[in-house]
Amino acid sequence: MGVTAAALGPGLALVGYPFSHETTRGGRGFLPAGKLSRFKDGVPTKVDFFDDKIDAWNRIEHVKVGSAWVLRQDDNVVALSTVCPHVGCAIEYDEDHHKFYCPCHRSFFALDGACEDGPSPRALDELEVEEKEGVLQVRYARFRQGTSDKVEI
Amino acid sequence: MRIGEWIDDRTGWGAAWQRFRALEVPHAGWRHTFGAILTYLFFLQVVLGILLASYYSPSATDAWASTVYINDRVTAGWLLRGLHHHGTSAMVIVVGLHVARMLWESVYRRPRELVWFSALVLGALVLAFAITGFPLPWDQDGYWGAKIRMGIIGTAPGGEFLVEFLKGGDDYGNLTLLRFYTLHVFVLPAVFVLFLFLHLSQHFRHAGSLAKRSGRPPSRYYPDQLWYDMLAITLVAAALLVTTVATHGAPLYAPAQPASGYIARPEWYFLSLFQLLRVFDGPLQIVATVLLPGALATTLVALPWLDPGTEATAYRARLVVPAAALVMAGIVTLSAIAVAQDRDDEVYQKNRKAAFKDADRARELAVEGVLPPGGEAVYFNDPQIVVRMLFAEQCETCHAIDGIGGEEAPDLTGYGSRKWLREVIRDPNAPSKYGHTRLDDMEAYPEDELPQPQLVAVVEYLVSLAGEDGGSTDAALVAKGKALFDDELDCNNCHEVEPHESGDGPNLFGRGSRAWIGRVIADSSADDLFGSDAEMPKYGSKLTKEEIELLAEFVYSQRDANQDENADEGSGDTTGNDSD
Numbered sequence: 001m002g003v004t005a006a007a008l009g010p011g012l013a014l015v016g017y018p019f020s021h022e023t024t025r026g027g028r029g030f031l032p033a034g035k036l037s038r039f040k041d042g043v044p045t046k047v048d049f050f051d052d053k054i055d056a057w058n059r060i061e062h063v064k065v066g067s068a069w070v071l072r073q074d075d076n077v078v079a080l081s082t083v084c085p086h087v088g089c090a091i092e093y094d095e096d097h098h099k100f101y102c103p104c105h106r107s108f109f110a111l112d113g114a115c116e117d118g119p120s121p122r123a124l125d126e127l128e129v130e131e132k133e134g135v136l137q138v139r140y141a142r143f144r145q146g147t148s149d150k151v152e153i
Numbered sequence: 154m155r156i157g158e159w160i161d162d163r164t165g166w167g168a169a170w171q172r173f174r175a176l177e178v179p180h181a182g183w184r185h186t187f188g189a190i191l192t193y194l195f196f197l198q199v200v201l202g203i204l205l206a207s208y209y210s211p212s213a214t215d216a217w218a219s220t221v222y223i224n225d226r227v228t229a230g231w232l233l234r235g236l237h238h239h240g241t242s243a244m245v246i247v248v249g250l251h252v253a254r255m256l257w258e259s260v261y262r263r264p265r266e267l268v269w270f271s272a273l274v275l276g277a278l279v280l281a282f283a284i285t286g287f288p289l290p291w292d293q294d295g296y297w298g299a300k301i302r303m304g305i306i307g308t309a310p311g312g313e314f315l316v317e318f319l320k321g322g323d324d325y326g327n328l329t330l331l332r333f334y335t336l337h338v339f340v341l342p343a344v345f346v347l348f349l350f351l352h353l354s355q356h357f358r359h360a361g362s363l364a365k366r367s368g369r370p371p372s373r374y375y376p377d378q379l380w381y382d383m384l385a386i387t388l389v390a391a392a393l394l395v396t397t398v399a400t401h402g403a404p405l406y407a408p409a410q411p412a413s414g415y416i417a418r419p420e421w422y423f424l425s426l427f428q429l430l431r432v433f434d435g436p437l438q439i440v441a442t443v444l445l446p447g448a449l450a451t452t453l454v455a456l457p458w459l460d461p462g463t464e465a466t467a468y469r470a471r472l473v474v475p476a477a478a479l480v481m482a483g484i485v486t487l488s489a490i491a492v493a494q495d496r497d498d499e500v501y502q503k504n505r506k507a508a509f510k511d512a513d514r515a516r517e518l519a520v521e522g523v524l525p526p527g528g529e530a531v532y533f534n535d536p537q538i539v540v541r542m543l544f545a546e547q548c549e550t551c552h553a554i555d556g557i558g559g560e561e562a563p564d565l566t567g568y569g570s571r572k573w574l575r576e577v578i579r580d581p582n583a584p585s586k587y588g589h590t591r592l593d594d595m596e597a598y599p600e601d602e603l604p605q606p607q608l609v610a611v612v613e614y615l616v617s618l619a620g621e622d623g624g625s626t627d628a629a630l631v632a633k634g635k636a637l638f639d640d641e642l643d644c645n646n647c648h649e650v651e652p653h654e655s656g657d658g659p660n661l662f663g664r665g666s667r668a669w670i671g672r673v674i675a676d677s678s679a680d681d682l683f684g685s686d687a688e689m690p691k692y693g694s695k696l697t698k699e700e701i702e703l704l705a706e707f708v709y710s711q712r713d714a715n716q717d718e719n720a721d722e723g724s725g726d727t728t729g730n731d732s733d
Contacts, residue, residue: 004578011154015318023322024212038556042504055213055326060526064411083416087304087430089297090414092500103416103500104301146308146438 026053027065030130030137039077039136042094042111044069044100046082049140060133066140068127069093069100073112077131079138080113080124088145090122100124164704174375177361181377186385187251187357189378190623191275192349198282199342201237208290211334214527216291217408221519224405235402236393242281243393245422248276249402249481256477259470261456265359271352273453278345285337291330291528293508296409297417299333300325301368305430309443320489325334325411338702407511408528416504418495425487449480540707548694554711561589562689563622569619569665569712574612578603594657603642610634611642615664618650622666622709655680665712671705 017023018029020072024096033047048067053060068079069091080100082091089104090111100109107118144151161167178185223230224544252272261269288299303325307316313668319327353618357374364371372378406415417425450460455500460469483690495501518534532538544554551562557563564585567573581595582588598608613636616623638644649657654660660681665667675693677683 007169017654018320018322018328019317023328024324024326027324034557035559037560056321056328058212058589060214063526063529066411087301088435089301092414100670103498103504105434107434119430119438121436121438144307144313146303148436149460 002053024053024055026063027051027140030139031065032130033068033070033079033129033136033138034134036077036131036134039070039072041072042098044071044080044111046070046093047079049138051140066142068138068140069124069138070138071111077136078112079127079129079131079136079145081127081141083125083142083145085119085122085125085135085143085145085147085150086118086120121146122150125150174373176357176374177364178374178378179360179364179367179371180369181372181381182373183381183385184254184383185378187247187254188353188368189382190247190385190389191244191251192353194240194247194389195345195349197390198237198240198244201233201240204233206338211289211330212527213291213330214530216289216330217528218519218531220290220292220405220521221516221523224402225516225519231402232397235397235400238399238403239400240419241286241395243281243389244279245283245607248279252276253481255475256473259460259462259473262460262462263457264362265354266357266457268359269457270351270454271355272347273450274348275345277350278341279435280422281424282337282341282345285333287420288333289337290405291360291409291415292406293409293415294404294406294417294510296325296411297415298419299329302418302419305442308438334694359496373521378597405498406508407515408531412499414504415508416501417450421488424491425484426489428491428494431491515585536703540703543696543704544707547696548704551689555714560584563587563590565708565711567711567714568708569670570714571609571616573610573712574607574615578611591688592683595659602722607637607642611637611644615661618661618663619665619669620663622668649681653681656683656709659683665709667702667705667709671701674704674708675703 006144014141015080027049028051031051033049046067047070048064050062051065053063053065067090068084069082070077070079072078080091083089084091084102084107086102086105086107089102091100091102091109093099094101098111100111100113101107102109102118102120105119107120108116109124110116111125113126115121125141125143127141130137130139141152144153157167196669205223208219208223208230210216220234224234225231255269255272260272284302288295303316303320306312306319313461317323317327319332321332332636361371402724424463426441426446429445430438433439433441456473460466460473462470514535515531518531521534524530524533548565549558551561552557552565556566563577576583577586578598580586580597582593582597585592587595603611610630610633611631612634613626614637617626617634638650644664647656649660650662651654652660652662671688672679673682676691677689678685678687678691683689692704
């Protein structure tokens with residue numbers, strides 16, 4: 001019995017390792033999104049982000065880690081994560097109606113990301129942008145799904 | 154001494170056999186076969202699982218490739234995997250029938266409460282097996298299904314912790330897959346067997362007493378019920394086999410692509426929950442994820458107390474079956490609505506078609522073997538993908554195609570098409586041509602200096618210079634163009650057309666052919682190409698011959714990219730070239 005109990009402690013620690021250690025890495029921080037001249041007013045462009053990824057014991061180079069819809073609004077460039085805040089499906093763009101929508105549960109969003117219809121609890125998650133030598137840099141990040149607050153994870 | 158006696162003498166199993174023969178059941182019949190069918194299906198799944206486990210590799214890099222290997226290459230792999238997949242659906246159906254019968258016969262009442270509870274746990278375990286098993290191929294369907302489910306669980310109270318535990322960290326990857334696998338292969342089967350043992354031992358313990366209470370003599374399991382069980386199992390097994398063969402086994406989609414737009418749907422038995430989520434959105438989401446399912450589960454667990462079968466609660470007994478029927482009807486209706494909505498959803502249907510096409514392509518490419526990064530790396534077997542990546546890495550900084558890329562060098566959209574050639578002659582220093590380069594010696598030829606019909610003829614001649622790679626040309630127009638090129642316009646003052654001669658402008662012999670483009674990529678500063686003012690890096694020393702060939706082919710193919718735009722413009726010209 002004692003021996004079993006002795007194994008329990010380390011056993012729990014083993015299983016709980018990911019809670020206190022980073023097991024995956026990559027796709028965070030500022031990633032290039034292309035030349036600023038690429039992005040148009042009122043017309044979203046989908047940008048893919050590539051980064052090296054650490055996945056437990058693997059290191060994979062130059063993988064697509066996420067994407068964003070990027071467009072100009074007035075003088076600013078806005079980047080909206082393609083991850084739907086509801087449950088995580090990929091957001092599409094409806095060219096005919098100039099809206100973003102999620103094909104999974106049919107949430108609709110305006111061009112600025114505000115949720116107009118459907119089960120999404122909040123607007124599309126905006127990502128930080130930065131300009132460096134004419135190239136747009138976007139800080140890719142992930143946020144909690146299903147909550148009305150935008151919480152980065 | 155006979156064998157039977159020899160074994161019994163060593164093991165004492167003879168007594169166990171006698172006990173088995175003495176097992177009683179309240180009565181024998183078809184509707185009592187569900188339990189045996191489920192036990193059979195469970196052990197079938199275990200055996201199939203073990204067979205699959207001799208080929209499947211549970212890492213994020215190898216899961217998809219090994220599943221394709223099993224499904225598409227290993228003998229009968231598709232059949233065994235298909236049986237395992239459809240076996241789950243079979244179990245869910247039979248669990249439903251089994252629970253329905255238990256409700257009908259009020260099995261939850263004293264003294265068989267434990268039979269009832271263990272049945273509920275076993276039913277939940279079947280669903281847990283499904284949830285942990287479906288992501289294992291790490292294909293689009295499995296990955297997105299898991300991701301969405303984790304998202305949903307995360308919204309429930311305490312869900313965040315469970316999700317992080319199951320994910321093995323912040324993101325989906327190796328640890329996530331392994332945790333699902335470990336649960337599916339080691340933990341859940343052990344728990345299932347434990348509860349199955351409890352369930353069966355409790356069932357048989359009380360069987361005799363129940364029969365006595367009803368006043369009828371009990372039947373014996375062996376041979377009465379066993380006969381029904383064997384027949385029912387055979388029928389179910391046959392149905393499972395036929396279904397698996399008819400559906401060509403289980404579906405398998407393209408490898409998981411975390412940044413793509415795949416529209417996931419849960420398995421058919423979860424469709425009602427899926428539909429509930431569509432109905433209860435925003436802050437009401439918790440109704441669909443926790444409250445309604447929780448209420449149903451709680452009611453089922455509490456049935457022994459809600460309907461103990463006493464005189465005082467006799468009216469409740471009459472409610473159980475209608476209530477269950479109502480719930481079942483609700484589940485079926487919600488599922489039907491979900492299916493109908495999807496059938497009418499154009500976007501969803503389009504996404505489905507694309508997903509199947511994607512799947513076929515990926516599985517086709519996998520036959521050559523998947524490179525070590527695994528999963529999506531299968532697309533590296535596709536030369537189209539490789540060349541696009543190469544272009545993006547090496548050329549895109551300066552050259553744009555279809556709006557993506559730099560502006561320091563000529564835009565290669567439609568490069569080599571008649572339209573592109575017309576544009577470069579009309580205005581060689583336009584920003585989308587050589588305007589941002591140091592090559593500025595050529596003057597523009599606006600319409601008043603070079604009428605459109607003449608331009609069209611010259612361009613036809615230029616196309617013919619590519620030789621075979623130029624495609625079909627109008628011979629008369631080519632001759633006219635050549636005459637203009639040599640004599641009237643004196644283009645050949647700067648542009649030679651005899652091989653190897655250099656001039657002030659690029660020698661146009663072979664221009665636009667794959668070989669010529671390849672030479673430009675390798676070293677555009679050659680004397681007979683763009684000369685010392687050329688700023689383009691010399692890729693001859695940076696890339697392999699194969700890579701340059703691939704890129705040349707890719708750039709060459711841009712001329713056909715926009716067919717209709719390459720049609721002739723211009724006043725009354727009837728040559729009508731519609732293919733470049």
